[in-house]
Amino acid sequence: xxxxxxxxxxxxxxxxxxxxxxxxxxxxxxxxxxxxxxxxxxxxxxxxxxxxxxxxxxxxxxxxxxxxxxxxxxxxxxxxxxxxxxxxxxxxxxxxxxxxxxxxxxxxxxxxxxxxxxxxxxxxxxxxxxxxxxxxxxxxxxxxxxxxxxxxxxxxxxxxxxxxxxxxxxxxxxxxxxxxxxxxxxxxxxxxxxxxxxxxxxxxxxxxxxxxxxxxxxxxxxxxxxxxxxxxxxxxxxxxxxxxxxxxxxxxxxxxxxxxxxxxxxxxxxxxxxxxxxxxxxxxxxxxxxxxxxxxxxxxxxxxxxxxxxxxxxxxxxxxxxxxxxxxxxxxxxxxxxxxxxxxxxxxxxxxxxx
Numbered sequence: 001x002x003x004x005x006x007x008x009x010x011x012x013x014x015x016x017x018x019x020x021x022x023x024x025x026x027x028x029x030x031x032x033x034x035x036x037x038x039x040x041x042x043x044x045x046x047x048x049x050x051x052x053x054x055x056x057x058x059x060x061x062x063x064x065x066x067x068x069x070x071x072x073x074x075x076x077x078x079x080x081x082x083x084x085x086x087x088x089x090x091x092x093x094x095x096x097x098x099x100x101x102x103x104x105x106x107x108x109x110x111x112x113x114x115x116x117x118x119x120x121x122x123x124x125x126x127x128x129x130x131x132x133x134x135x136x137x138x139x140x141x142x143x144x145x146x147x148x149x150x151x152x153x154x155x156x157x158x159x160x161x162x163x164x165x166x167x168x169x170x171x172x173x174x175x176x177x178x179x180x181x182x183x184x185x186x187x188x189x190x191x192x193x194x195x196x197x198x199x200x201x202x203x204x205x206x207x208x209x210x211x212x213x214x215x216x217x218x219x220x221x222x223x224x225x226x227x228x229x230x231x232x233x234x235x236x237x238x239x240x241x242x243x244x245x246x247x248x249x250x251x252x253x254x255x256x257x258x259x260x261x262x263x264x265x266x267x268x269x270x271x272x273x274x275x276x277x278x279x280x281x282x283x284x285x286x287x288x289x290x291x292x293x294x295x296x297x298x299x300x301x302x303x304x305x306x307x308x309x310x311x312x313x314x315x316x317x318x319x320x321x322x323x324x325x326x327x328x329x330x331x332x333x334x335x336x337x338x339x340x341x342x343x344x345x346x347x348x349x350x351x352x353x354x355x
Contacts, residue, residue, distance in 0.1 A: 028148050195213065242320065251281065293317065
């Protein structure tokens with residue numbers, strides 16, 4: 001019997017991509033089916049913290065996997081893969097895996113304490129989007145973007161480690177050590193941003209300063225901060241989304257590992273590669289963060305129209321180094337003192353939230 005076209009296409013996928021592509025497609029199908037059954041479209045959100053680590057681990061540990069899957073979903077490396085890829089581990093790929101694992105631990109902790117692993121929890125933005133568009137369009141969005149495109153992005157985040165595995169360096173280079181240090185600083189900074197946001201939201205909800213806060217989050221929030229409705233102190237005084245800035249920076253750093261390495265890819269595992277294609281995953285992720293942040297800020301602006309409008313004028317969306325520039329521009333316009341009072345002041349009059 002002649003093979004199905006899909007099987008022919010699958011056989012055309014490079015050997016080192018076969019299991020990851022298969023895993024990605026199964027996750028896409030599972031996320032969509034579960035969203036239909038439960039009515040909850042946050043299925044990908046609950047595994048976001050794990051999937052990039054799984055894809056990265058696959059490439060970092062290529063010599064560990066068998067030629068054929070011993071169990072359903074179990075990783076394997078086809079026999080047609082270049083033999084050198086399965087004979088020794090790439091120290092660069094292992095380092096990248098270690099960094100991504102630390103990233104996973106941070107994100108998993110933050111996701112857990114916010115209760116987002118609860119199967120009944122759904123991202124509040126999906127509920128708002130559901131109200132704004134027709135039901136049929138929301139289901140199209142669910143299939144194409146929420147289930148499929150998000151899974152593809154998570155799959156792409158593992159590809160820089162594939163390049164590092166192909167490079168097969170015998171030892172780490174100077175660029176590896178520098179990038180690893182930057183990645184650790186980035187993760188630590190994002191952890192502080194997460195803790196400051198969590199501390200503020202706890203105080204806003206309870207009016208009580210939580211005990212045993214993490215270092216960097218021991219800020220004495222005031223009633224004026226809570227009345228403002230959103231955090232503007234700590235790292236959030238420099239960036240409207242310092243956690244998002246660090247998240248994007250982390251994956252750019254991961255993408256730079258193979259780009260800045262002294263080795264070029266020595267083995268052909270996925271066809272011809274240009275020198276910059278490993279940046280594609282981080283660029284796609286940055287595009288996702290930018291568009292989703294615009295939607296998130298539209299919600300905040302509708303809830304706190306005056307205060308958040310001032311916050312947007314005073315503080316950069318992502319890059320903290322631009323915030324002094326915004327302040328200088330406001331100073332030249334003679335508006336800085338007024339905007340600072342609304343954004344940082346402690347005598348703020350509570351603004352009515354719009355429903």
